[in-house]
Amino acid sequence: MIENNSSPHSARNYQGIVNAALMYLRTPTTSSQAAILVEGPDDIKIYRKFFNQNMTQIFACIGKNDLQKVLLGLLPKTDHLIGIRDADFCHLEDVEPECPNLFLTDCHDIEMTILRFAEVRRDLFSEYLSDDNFDRIDSVWKSIVKEASFVGYIRWFNEKNNYRIAFDGLFYKEGYGDDREQWLLDQLNERSPDKKESFTKEIINDFITTYKTDDIFNLCNGHDVTALLAQTFKINVKQVTRALRLSFHQKQFIRTALYREILAWQTQHSIAVLYSLSEEAAHA
Numbered sequence: 001m002i003e004n005n006s007s008p009h010s011a012r013n014y015q016g017i018v019n020a021a022l023m024y025l026r027t028p029t030t031s032s033q034a035a036i037l038v039e040g041p042d043d044i045k046i047y048r049k050f051f052n053q054n055m056t057q058i059f060a061c062i063g064k065n066d067l068q069k070v071l072l073g074l075l076p077k078t079d080h081l082i083g084i085r086d087a088d089f090c091h092l093e094d095v096e097p098e099c100p101n102l103f104l105t106d107c108h109d110i111e112m113t114i115l116r117f118a119e120v121r122r123d124l125f126s127e128y129l130s131d132d133n134f135d136r137i138d139s140v141w142k143s144i145v146k147e148a149s150f151v152g153y154i155r156w157f158n159e160k161n162n163y164r165i166a167f168d169g170l171f172y173k174e175g176y177g178d179d180r181e182q183w184l185l186d187q188l189n190e191r192s193p194d195k196k197e198s199f200t201k202e203i204i205n206d207f208i209t210t211y212k213t214d215d216i217f218n219l220c221n222g223h224d225v226t227a228l229l230a231q232t233f234k235i236n237v238k239q240v241t242r243a244l245r246l247s248f249h250q251k252q253f254i255r256t257a258l259y260r261e262i263l264a265w266q267t268q269h270s271i272a273v274l275y276s277l278s279e280e281a282a283h284a
Contacts, residue, residue: 017059017070024057025078034271035059035081037067046110046245047084049275050253056273072099082265084258086110089156091218106256111222111244113256120247127243128233144228145216150181152219154188154199157207165199166192170224250277
């Protein structure tokens, strides 16, 4: 028997996930339920506590492109499914989801959506920031956001212009020197052999002038911010991301646009996919 609310197996390709979801939705005991598609295994850990385990099965895809492909492959066969993906720069670009039943995070990604809540940030800093620096929460956060914003503009430029810049592991080296921004650019150029051309400060500054935004939660990438937080707290990134998952509760989730959109889908399709605190109270 398939255990609800977690990926039934490690389907590592498009057809494998499609077949697994169809098997779940066509099984007599679960045919009235819904499949939830997310980008990867860590997203299951974030979202499953918000879904009704008796009415849903969550399937991990391999990134946003695979998720959309799976969703489009399944929709002609069933509408008992939704997909949830990181917005990336969609909100800044005023781009709507690419296909039906696909929902975006409120901010650039789920990490930035979680960090948007001040109480989450305070809990995180209270746990990991040293006693000597705790009264400097605001200034430390602003410093992290400033650096992540600079890289956010580079990521945005890269996406718009297909510059083929490689970002993986950017914040794991020491030795920034006096000019932190130039050091970052040098690292990006060094790790991006397939780039169109060398990336300069003039290029990014021109882009920032044109696309300047104060919306840091849609500009900054959660991977950059969590890497900088880990560096600040002197812990590893996995500890930061785990702390974020544990700090994100129902009381925050119900304040998101993502929750409201899924709730509207639930009402329209008469499938109780969302976890209800009232149900828990009734059975307590």
